[in-house]
Amino acid sequence: MSEAPFPAADPPPGVAIEARDVHKVYRLDGVEVSALRGVTLRVDEGEYVAITGPSGSGKSTLMHLFGCLDRPSSGTLLVGGRSISEMGDAQLARLRNNEIGFVFQSFQLLPRTSAVDNVALPLVYRGVGRSERRRRATAALEAVNLSHRLRHRPTQMSGGEQQRVAIAVALANSPRVLLADEPTGELDSATAASVFGALQTANAELGATVLVVTHDPAVSSMVRRVIAIRDGRTSTETLRRDAADGSGALEHAVEYAVLDRAGRLQLPREMTETLGMRDRVRLEAEPDHIGVWPDQPQRAGATDSDGGAA
Numbered sequence: 398m399s400e401a402p403f404p405a406a407d408p409p410p411g412v413a414i415e416a417r418d419v420h421k422v423y424r425l426d427g428v429e430v431s432a433l434r435g436v437t438l439r440v441d442e443g444e445y446v447a448i449t450g451p452s453g454s455g456k457s458t459l460m461h462l463f464g465c466l467d468r469p470s471s472g473t474l475l476v477g478g479r480s481i482s483e484m485g486d487a488q489l490a491r492l493r494n495n496e497i498g499f500v501f502q503s504f505q506l507l508p509r510t511s512a513v514d515n516v517a518l519p520l521v522y523r524g525v526g527r528s529e530r531r532r533r534a535t536a537a538l539e540a541v542n543l544s545h546r547l548r549h550r551p552t553q554m555s556g557g558e559q560q561r562v563a564i565a566v567a568l569a570n571s572p573r574v575l576l577a578d579e580p581t582g583e584l585d586s587a588t589a590a591s592v593f594g595a596l597q598t599a600n601a602e603l604g605a606t607v608l609v610v611t612h613d614p615a616v617s618s619m620v621r622r623v624i625a626i627r628d629g630r631t632s633t634e635t636l637r638r639d640a641a642d643g644s645g646a647l648e649h650a651v652e653y654a655v656l657d658r659a660g661r662l663q664l665p666r667e668m669t670e671t672l673g674m675r676d677r678v679r680l681e682a683e684p685d686h687i688g689v690w691p692d693q694p695q696r697a698g699a700t701d702s703d704g705g706a707a
C-alpha cells in the first residue's frame with residue numbers, strides 16, 4: 398500500500414486491555430455458572446495474541462468482556478486504561494463502537510450486497526460521507542487482500558474470502574482493538590491461514606491490537622504470544638522471540654505460568670500429574686530460580702495418608 402489508508406490514530410504505546418482477578422458468574426434459572434474464576438492478564442497496545450483453551454473454558458466470555466459487551470461480576474477490567482465497571486451504558490457503548498472491532502465465526506454479512514457495500518454500510522450510521530465511506534471500504538478490503546473482489550457478493554465468495562470481508566468490516570472503523578472469536582472455525586487450514594494473515598496485516602500495518610480465539614495450532618507460528626485458558630483462568634502463556642538469524646521468523650517458544658498479583662502460580666496439570674504433585678509441593682529458593690518438587694518422591698503402592706497441610 399502506498400499511503401496510510403486510515404486516519405492516523407495516535408495511541409501512546411501502553412496497555413490495551415488489563416484484567417485483574419476478573420470473575421464472571423452467569424445466573425441461569427437460579428443456577429450460577431462460574432465462567433471466569435479470576436483471570437489476570439495484560440495485553441499491550443500493538444500486540445497480536447492468540448487465546449486457546451478447551452470448550453467451555455471461558456474464552457468467549459472473556460472476549461465479551463474485552464469487547465465491552467458485558468461487565469465482570471467482580472475484579473477490575475481496564476480497556477484503554479478505563480475501568481469498564483465504572484462506566485455507564487452509554488459510555489460503554491461509545492467505547493465499544495469507537496475503539497473495538499469484532500469478528501465472529503458466523504460472518505454476519507448481507508448476502509445480496511457487494512463486498513465493498515458490506516464494508517461501507519455500517520459507516521453510514523457513523524455519519525461518514527459517501528466518498529469517504531467508499532475510500533475506507535476499499536482500503537480495508539485491500540488490507541485483507543480482496544481488492545479483486547470488491548463487487549462480489551458474499552454468496553459469490555469462498556468462506557475465507559467472506560471471513561476476510563468480515564475483518565474488513567471491523568477494520569473500516571479503525572479500531573484500536575480487534576477481537577476475533579474463532580474466525581476460522583469452519584475453514585480448511587489453507588483458507589484459515591489467509592484469515593490469520595489478514596489479522597496479522599491489521600496488526601502489523603494498521604497498528605490494531607489483535608486478540609484471536611482459536612483452536613487452530615497453526616496460529617501459534619504466527620503470533621508471539623499464546624494465552625491458554627483453562628477452567629476460567631489463564632493457565633499458561635507461550636512467548637516466542639525473533640529468530641537470531643534476522644529472518645523475521647519466530648522461534649524459541651517458551652512456556653510461562655502466570656504469576657498473579659497475590660503471588661499465586663498455576664502449574665499446568667500435565668506437568669503436575671506426571672510428577673504426582675498434589676495438595677502441596679516442596680519449594681526451594683535458589684539464587685536465580687525457585688525449585689518445585691513433589692511433596693513425596695513417588696513410590697509404587699505409596700499411600701498419601703500424610704498428604705495435605707493441616
Ligand SMILES: Nc1ncnc2c1ncn2[C@@H]1O[C@H](COP(=O)(O)OP(=O)(O)OP(=O)(O)O)[C@@H](O)[C@H]1O
Pocket residue numbers: 423424425430431432450451452453454455456457458459
Ligand atoms: N449467557 C450464559 N448464561 C449462562 N452460562 C453461560 C453463558 N455463556 C456461557 N456460559 C457458560 O460459561 C462457560 C464458559 O463459556 P464460554 O462460551 O466462555 O466458553 P468457550 O471457552 O468460549 O467455549 P467454546 O470453545 O465451546 O466456544 C460455559 O460453561 C458456558 O456454558
Ligand SMILES: [Mg+2]
Pocket residue numbers: 456457458578
Ligand atoms: Mg466460545
